[in-house]
Amino acid sequence: DGGITQSPKYLFRKEGQNVTLSCEQNLNHDAMYWYRQDPGQGLRLIYYSQIVNDFQKGDIAEGYSVSREKKESFPLTVTSAQKNPTAFYLCASSHRPGQETQYFGPGTRLLVL
Amino acid sequence: AQKVTQAQTEISVVEKEDVTLDCVYETRDTTYYLFWYKQPPSGELVFLIRRNSFDEQNEISGRYSWNFQKSTSSFNFTITASQVVDSAVYFCALSGPSGGGADGLTFGKGTHLIIQP
Numbered sequence: 150d151g152g153i154t155q156s157p158k159y160l161f162r163k164e165g166q167n168v169t170l171s172c173e174q175n176l177n178h179d180a181m182y183w184y185r186q187d188p189g190q191g192l193r194l195i196y197y198s199q200i201v202n203d204f205q206k207g208d209i210a211e212g213y214s215v216s217r218e219k220k221e222s223f224p225l226t227v228t229s230a231q232k233n234p235t236a237f238y239l240c241a242s243s244h245r246p247g248q249e250t251q252y253f254g255p256g257t258r259l260l261v262l
Numbered sequence: 263a264q265k266v267t268q269a270q271t272e273i274s275v276v277e278k279e280d281v282t283l284d285c286v287y288e289t290r291d292t293t294y295y296l297f298w299y300k301q302p303p304s305g306e307l308v309f310l311i312r313r314n315s316f317d318e319q320n321e322i323s324g325r326y327s328w329n330f331q332k333s334t335s336s337f338n339f340t341i342t343a344s345q346v347v348d349s350a351v352y353f354c355a356l357s358g359p360s361g362g363g364a365d366g367l368t369f370g371k372g373t374h375l376i377i378q379p
Contacts, residue, residue, distance in 0.1 A: 182366055191369030253307035
């Protein structure tokens with residue numbers, strides 16, 4: 150089945166630790182996105198990528214990094230510089246950048262120990 | 263800057279009642295797209311509808327209907343004869359001329375809909 154997978158479902162981070170969230174899609178979509186959701190809030194854009202080997206900062210990129218070495222994969226690293234990383238992270242993809250519907254993965258919940 | 267307002271934080275109705283979720287948006291763009299997503303307790307966002315700014319026709323899909331009015335910058339969502347399975351958080355979202363490409367989607371804070379049996 151075509152879709153977007155995210156792993157792990159739950160992730161625990163220790164102080165000063167970098168952690169990486171996985172996002173894979175087999176929809177042959179060009180564009181991929183990372184959003185952060187805090188309780189009672191809407192989603193906010195962290196990073197997006199319109200094409201392989203290219204990515205752009207969103208509204209809240211500080212403390213995060215990404216890579217797009219393959220079309221199917223868009224991992225997000227939460228670095229130690231992100232002081233408040235506890236949130237629900239959602240990955241999305243769209244067929245083309247712009248004017249396209251974004252489809253979302255199941256999300257990863259990150260908690261700080 | 264773009265903005266989406268969902269003033270209803272939580273709505274609770276009894277099953278089989280009709281319910282309308284409000285969405286008001288702000289944008290300076292003449293070409294834009296509006297979306298509704300459903301987020302069940304599992305967390306995954308489920309796409310419901312996309313509407314472009316030039317299409318003001320109302321849309322109906324089963325028990326769901328959407329009313330788009332540019333004059334009031336609103337894109338409201340109505341569920342007819344609500345069911346317990348409709349319980350979820352519903353998000354309205356807005357994109358600019360480049361859709362979700364350049365700046366992603368701007369989301370409202372969501373409306374938590376509770377359908378009581």
